[in-house]
Amino acid sequence: MALPTLAAEQDRIVPTDIGEQTAQEVAQSLRYGHYEDVSLDQQWSEKAWQRMLDMIDPQHAYLLEDDIEQYSDLGRHYSDSLEKGDLDRLYAFYNLYQQRIENRLQWLLDQLGKTQHFDFDGQGRLATDDEDREWASSPSQLDELWHKRLKNAALQLALSGASEDESASEPDEERQPDIPGKPSRNETAAPQGHDQSDQDNNHDLRMMDDSAIIKQLKKRYSNQLERVRQTNSEDVLSVILNAAGSSIDPHTEYFSPSRSKSFDIQMKLSLEGIGALLQQDGEYVKISSLVPGGPAEKSGLLKPADRIVAVGQGESGDLTSVVGMRLDEVVDLIRGPKGSTVRLEIIPAKAVDTTQTRVVRITRDTVKLEDQAASSQVIDIKRGNQQHRIGVIKVPMFYVDFQAEQEGRKNYRSTTRDVHRLIDKLKQQNVEGIVLDLRGNGGGALQEANSMIGLFIDRGPTVQVRDAQGRISLLGDTDRGVAYNGPLAVLVDRLSASASEIFAGAIQDYGRGLILGNQTFGKGTVQTLDDLDHGELKLTRAKFYRITGASTQLRGVKPDISYPSLVDPDEIGESALPNALPWDTVRPVSYREYGNPQRYLPQLRQSHERRASEDPNFHYLKREAELAHKLREQNNSVSLNIHQRKREMEAQEAEQLSLENQRRKALGEKPIESWADARGADEDQTPIDQAQLRESANIMLDYAHRLEQQSGS
Known part of the structure; x- marks a missing residue:
């Protein structure tokens, strides 16, 4: 050619x-x-x-x-x-x-x-x-x-x-399937030959x-x-300048005037859309995280690492292919007036094969502060003849009504104020310990993470910030007294980032409580937005460090007790981003330790592992994570033979189906006949989320009893 x-x-x-x-x-x-x-x-x-x-x-x-x-x-x-x-x-x-x-x-x-x-x-x-x-x-x-x-x-x-009116696009054939869509190596070997019956049945499979x-x-x-052919000079300039910025670190980024406007809308949370943060992933656009309280998060239909292949407006009609489309163009298609419907054809993060797309419908809305506010619940745990109560406070993000605060209003909303109120409420309900749930908390107002630490310690440093000149600023809690001095745990996952990592790291360093869940995102850098004559530049200017001197960059916060995770750290997290700045250390600062949870970890882990092995949901989560890892490791190609491709897909689906039905059987639920039935059920992982939360409450209770035994000895 x-x-x-x-x-x-x-x-x-x-x-x-x-x-x-x-x-x-x-x-x-x-x-x-x-x-x-x-x-x-x-x-x-x-x-x-x-x-x-x-x-x-x-x-x-x-x-x-x-x-x-x-x-x-x-x-x-x-x-x-x-x-x-x-x-x-x-x-x-x-x-x-x-x-x-x-x-x-x-x-x-x-x-x-x-x-x-x-x-x-x-x-x-x-x-x-x-x-x-x-x-x-x-x-x-x-x-x-x-x-x-x-x-x-x-x-x-x-x-x-895919029908013509329901999908104008299929998954791009150039990209590797997401987890767990990789057949095992033993199952992917091409057959030595095929007979005439295979050829006769070719069209039967279509x-x-x-x-x-x-x-x-x-x-x-x-x-x-x-x-x-619609590419213009501004598009090329963005590629050139973003290649320059991202060659240094993944968060330094040029915003053209149009992209700058979209970024401002996003930061103000006034965007009328679905409340999902998107990122480019080759020729795909991928869900990187969901805005707490947004339509997508509330619907349960989208998950991080889902890839969007087509977008449609309203309840019916054509879907527009977005494979190979620029990120800002995809955002424009998804954005729309409050109350309207957008349809997204996605490859779920858990898809077995890239042909297994599905269409979800989400009603656009504005994200309200109330939807992101902290909330609480009580988990009852029965042991023997005794009933125990553990409090849970969910913190979706660190928020504050800056305008109301600056205007001097007495009762302005903030994370710290709301959590303080919830602590008082849980204390009145006689809980024996509190779990702070920061799963999916991508950060927010640093001042709120800093002041919320102060609810659990009596004055002291919380985080170090180092600038380009090597100068270190020390932030901390200056208020006397604490809102809660009882047993504490913090539950985190791979999507807990930035301010969440500062909070979890400080609680861990002070020995103030246990950290449970998964290793956090690892974003330990600070950016500013600088105006240019044409557009804006988001520039990395500082780095966060824990009071021990260790950076939260790249490594994040490692939990004291880890849970299995379906999120692939190679897909989501700072370490998955190109040219991420390295982990390093500065000098530690002086601080007072409040306890030593590490001394109890062997016994706590042993009890946790026993319960997890007996909990059908937890057992399923562990097996699913193992399967996803195996499939990622073993597959590096797909068959172009329709019969072999079908066999590979069916073998993977059979493994998925077996795991799901084992879970259902153990819970006394009705089994499903095909993996497609599970995929069509909105992939609601609430049972798994609740299993993690309940196990965290059990660990919290074990920890509270250990502390009680120590104080009584």
Whole structure:
């Protein structure tokens, strides 16, 4: 296939004067304002150039080895281009990349125009774990790859049977399935041969015929081609500047004027939408977290790591493919007026195969402070003939009504005030201990995390903040007295981040309570938003450290007692982000320890493991996490044979179904006949969440009894 090296002159995207000025501003900010000591030298240029390649063509599916060599000088002069505001060479490279994409999409359409029938009886396989692929040396080498991808796209449609009015998109064939969608190695070996009966049954397996498949794929690639041709100078500038920023750390980011507006809306929580934070994941858009109290979180229909493949407006009608679409465009499609309905076709994080998408409907709404407020409950535990009570306080995020506080209103809302009130309420209910549930708490107002620590300690430091000059500021609780001095535990998970990690880390360091759950997110950096003449720059300027001197960056807070997790740390967390800043330490500060929970951990863990092995929900969670890990480790390709692909899917589904029915049987519930029944039940994990919460209450009770025995001895 002959590929022109440059776009037609009239179609070329060129830098603007304001764009080149913005590049100079960003370069200055990176050099003199970032937390790290950034030298915009040749070593940095090479890193920024490589980051740009990773962003635009992560699987080496479009560009050729000669293309990279032709523009290899950018690996030496990326910094010069930014600092001098001379972006012509970078734009020329992007034009070449754009032409490669357009040519490839047109090639796909041409192939479909020649196709009348798909043969799914061959023995080929498509690699899914191929991010280390070498750059292709020729167009024909890429043709071989894309023939497989086209066949895989057709096979996915044949098996999933997405209808024209219900899905304009299928999962992108280039990306690896999310957990636990990987067959074990023993199950994925291609058969040595196939007989005539397999060929005869080929069409029996199909849920869509060839003509419908061809029509769908033509629509998909035509839509993608149209979007690619709409790329403008601002889009290219964003790629160039974000490659520069993210080569230093994942949170340094350029916002174009339109993206800046969206970010402001998001930070003010005045966005009328579904309340989900999204991130780019290759050509997919992925759910990174859910806003507490938002429509998506309340519905239970979306989970972190779910991938969105299509979006539709209203209760019915066409879905628009968003595979390969820019993040801001996807956000615009999902955003809408309060009370309206948006339909999302997703690949669930737990999907066994990328063909197993489903459509969810969510009613848009505004996120209210009341929906994110702390709440409490009491868990009753019977042991022998005695009834015990453990209090639970759920803190979805750290919030404060800044305006009311600044205006001096007496009864303004804040996390600390609400939690204090709930503590008093639980004390009146004679609880023997309190569990603070910070699962899914992505942070919020640092001052509230700081002041809430003060409810459990009597004055002292809480967190250290180090700036780029090495100066350390010490934040702490200055109020005398405590709201609660009884047995305490903090329940966290992989989505507990930032201010949540500061709170959990301080409670752990002071020996004030137990930390239960999963290792936290690991975001220990501080960003500011700086205005540019054109857009804004989110810049990392400081780092958090615990009072022990250890950073929360990258490693987060490790629990004293760990629970199994279905969240893949390679998918979610600071360590999953490119160029995350390293973990390090500063000098510890003086502080008073309130207790030593570590001394009781062997006995507490032993009791926990005994209960967990007997709890059907907890046992299921452990087995499910083990299965997900096994499938992630063992699968690195998918079969292009429809019979083998079906067998692989069925084998994985059988394992999932067996686990689910074991759980149901142990609980005395009716078993389900297929894994699809479980997927169609909104994937509500409340029983698992409640199992974690109840086990935390049991650990809390064990701990309270240990403390009581010590004080009585």
